[in-house]
Amino acid sequence: MPRRARPTLKDLAARLGISETAASFALNGRSGVSAQTRQRVLALAAELQWSPHHAARTLSGSASMTIGFALTRDVREFGTESFYLRLLAGTQAVLSRSGYGLLFHMTRSVAEELTVLRRWSDERRVDGVIISDLRRGDPRPALLRELGVPAVLAGGPDPKRLIPCVSVDDGVAIGLLVTHLLATGRRRLAYVSGPGDLLHVHRRVAAFRRAAGPARAPRDVLGTDYSDAQGRAATERLLGTGPPPDALIFDNEVLAVAGVRTLRTLGRSIPDDISVASVEDSPVCTALTPSLTAVHRDPVVFGESVARRLLHLVNGTPDEPPDLQRPTLTVRESTALP
16 A cells, blocks of 8 residues: 655645745744744644644744753663663653654664764754763764753763763662661672773762771672673672671672672672662562662652753753652662661
């Protein structure tokens, strides 16, 4: 069956006996047409299910009604971590209510991500951009400022303050876990973190070392790429360095699950021999046996805040302070009193 031809602006104008310019003004809410004409154009557009053609709008300099989100992550590992999936759900929920679509693009490196951002800008493909996982010396904020593309950092803050952000207090999250573990009698704490070049990981590690103080294990921090394999390897290395830790904090639930499996293989009982906790909470933490103590923050709410802040920038409306979530600690079976 041949594809149904979509009605064009020319079709609307011809049906109503007006110029294409008048029809365009009516559809875009611009002055220059009467209220009666505007009403007739909108009614016919609804009847014919007319919608703007993306390529034509782009060439005319109109808004694309699309927000871009570029993320550098390993595609094979992305689906195992629920944080970004839920963040995207919250972002899309807010954007769709305002008529915007979300263009999500995964890249293998920051250099590739820069290429994507330049292409989006050159093609006027998006009206604004979300970035995440800021790194040391990250070139993306400066590029977005140079391109003049409205952008928001999901996380942060940006040390150079080149783009606004919706931040998370990583220090509070780590402090909650460390305080709880010390209160349960643990005295040798270790932390399995994400990649050390990520600024939020750097802040978490610094907060861990401040909070744990003399309670740190001899080899207190090991960085990973968030993969299951490196989570297992880090756990084995920490327990092979004597004296071993009596509590392990993992940067997310993927690493924590890998750690729990490794501890069982090594014959360690949780929490009798060692306590385990995660900096990120998800349904995985409650499904696991024993259930995992974790810091709770809702990624959906976080994504909603990011989208709202970016829409304020895109539309030139007064910015509102983002809704910052304060992390809370959910204590479960993995850190019961020894």
